[in-house]
Amino acid sequence: MIVDEAQARAFVAERCDADALDRLEDFAETLREENGRQNLVSAASLSTIWQRHIADSAQLLDHLPAGHNGPWMDLGTGAGFPGLVIAAMRPGLEVELVESRRLRIDWLERCKEALHLANCTVIGSRLELVPDHKVNVLSARAFAPLPKLVALARRFSTGDTVWLLPKGRSAEQEVAELPKRLRPMFHVEHSVSDPEAGIVVGKVAEGSGR
Template sequence: MEKVESYLAALREENTHQNLVSARSLEQAWIRHLADSAQLLDHVPRETLTWLDLGTGPGLPGIILACMRPNFRFILVESRRRRVDWLHDVAQAVGLANVQIEGSRLELVSDCKVDVITARAFAPLPKLIDLSARFSTDATYWVLPKGRSAAQELHELPRSARKMFHVEQSVTDPEAGILVGKLSKSERM
């Protein structure tokens, strides 16, 4: 928890220099950022090794999860240079040797297969799948906090892909959902 506290302190400080999260969310950082990120662990096996966090922004949920699971490897993808620089600094300051920061657009990130893919506010679900399916296998868990749009985004998928996901209730917001599922080989193509 010391690492999480260090990260949240760094987030508060940096938020005065660049808009990483809403100032209002920092008033409830333990619920809005820590608990909101930590709940994703409930949807993946404990044996998970590699986690890909797309459009990580200020490192949410990736940095929080990396603090909580030092035996997992986290790849955080963020294209905005200023945020990338801050993520490198905060990961080093907090002592997160299990974090790799990819400072580029997702389309330019080298292919690798991962156990979990997450994206907090990256893109609508069909586009997200289209851009990131190449990182997935039949065993990859997709754990996507989608807020109030979870059911709607699921409904917008083609029927064949829709049956591979389900909506889990967020423990931090009664109106929010998390899309959880796996893609079949045919859906990854």
């Protein structure tokens, strides 16, 4: 379990190269500055930005099966978590950031350019308006309750798409609230950045109905 910023940074460093770590250092500093202009994350979390936000995002890579690559679609990326962190750590991985709020879209576009993330695409739209296409990974952090999220996003999913959904303390409860036919397709993994948080992981079988 990660308990401080030094451990969080070391956790991330073990999962990316030095260039990626430098990108994340720049991102963290830019986020601190921008947070004074718009409320991207809670001010209280800035002192633990590596633990609360960056390592919290990076740990999703540990739940990705070997050889399972992009495209990776992150829903409601907001300040950049987890999608922008994943894109910075894996420059060879195609990452799509879906965000509907204008100020957040502008922020993500600026970060993409500043960090030279050619692998990253910002989709400035409500999810309901994003054209149908299939992706290999779906992630979302604080986007919508799990039953609604599955209903909205499953059109982008195949039977092999991995869903990686940080859900905080509500993870177990949200899985329990899924329709009975979908419930066995998901399970909860413990978060390494918060002892009380969980990550919902799963795959939605094709032909499983709505």
